[in-house]
Amino acid sequence: MIAIIDDVLAPEELQEILTHFDRADFVDGKKTAGWHAKLVKNNMQLPSKATSTQELRKQVKEALIRNKLFQALVQPKIVHSLLFSRYEVGMSYGTHVDNAFMGKGEFWRSDISFTLFLCEPEGYEGGELVIEASDGDRAYKLPSGSALVYPSSTLHRVNPVTAGVRFAAVGWVQSLVRDPDKREILFDLDTTRRSLFAKGGKTIEFDLISKSYANLLRQWAD
Numbered sequence: 086m087i088a089i090i091d092d093v094l095a096p097e098e099l100q101e102i103l104t105h106f107d108r109a110d111f112v113d114g115k116k117t118a119g120w121h122a123k124l125v126k127n128n129m130q131l132p133s134k135a136t137s138t139q140e141l142r143k144q145v146k147e148a149l150i151r152n153k154l155f156q157a158l159v160q161p162k163i164v165h166s167l168l169f170s171r172y173e174v175g176m177s178y179g180t181h182v183d184n185a186f187m188g189k190g191e192f193w194r195s196d197i198s199f200t201l202f203l204c205e206p207e208g209y210e211g212g213e214l215v216i217e218a219s220d221g222d223r224a225y226k227l228p229s230g231s232a233l234v235y236p237s238s239t240l241h242r243v244n245p246v247t248a249g250v251r252f253a254a255v256g257w258v259q260s261l262v263r264d265p266d267k268r269e270i271l272f273d274l275d276t277t278r279r280s281l282f283a284k285g286g287k288t289i290e291f292d293l294i295s296k297s298y299a300n301l302l303r304q305w306a307d
């Protein structure tokens with residue numbers, strides 16, 4: 086499932102991150118790409134080992150983890166490999182698939198990829214995140230603070246930036262539920278039981294859907 090999550094970060098948090106970017110040194114993004122993605126990756130990133138990057142990473146991770154829609158959609162076991170990117174005019178990230186596993190020493194599976202847009206769409210031209218689906222390409226350019234979550238199994242790209250600068254945080258999730266179809270069933274059940282609860286409280290219908298939700302999650306989680 087491809088989904089948009091709005092307002093992951095508050096305007097003050099966004100401002101703080103952008104202020105940090107103003108004085109930060111960005112390095113070549115090829116450093117963290119797989120051997121084939123390197124061939125088409127042309128962007129800049131915050132150095133992953135810097136203490137300030139680790140603090141920003143923690144902040145963004147916590148914001149995602151406390152977001153109820155993110156929880157319901159992706160069932161995160163771990164949010165990992167988060168990085169902060171900067172695309173200047175002429176930069177892009179050509180068509181690629183994300184590596185199935187990421188990390189050094191400890192490896193995490195990438196089930197879901199996300200891009201958290203960190204600047205307003207009016208501030209740059211081009212730079213759309215394009216998901217290449219079997220029925221055609223879909224291009225996304227979201228407001229600052231909104232995130233796109235999409236299956237890591239897709240081919241995707243970032244179009245060349247033709248004016249301005251594009252900032253984003255990107256990362257991956259190893260989900261408790263590896264199969265996207267199963268995640269979607271859980272999401273639908275969870276949405277339905279919450280809607281039933283809002284309308285009628287803790288009825289027997291709510292209890293039975295909650296029971297199915299919990300028991301399926303128990304069966305499907307790894």
Ligand SMILES: O=C(O)CCC(=O)C(=O)O
Binds near residue numbers: 170178183214242253
């Ligand atoms: O910046 C983006 O929106 C996506 C970047 C990407 O595809 C990646 O880092 O693997």
Ligand SMILES: [Fe+2]
Binds near residue numbers: 181182183
């Ligand atoms: Fe990617």
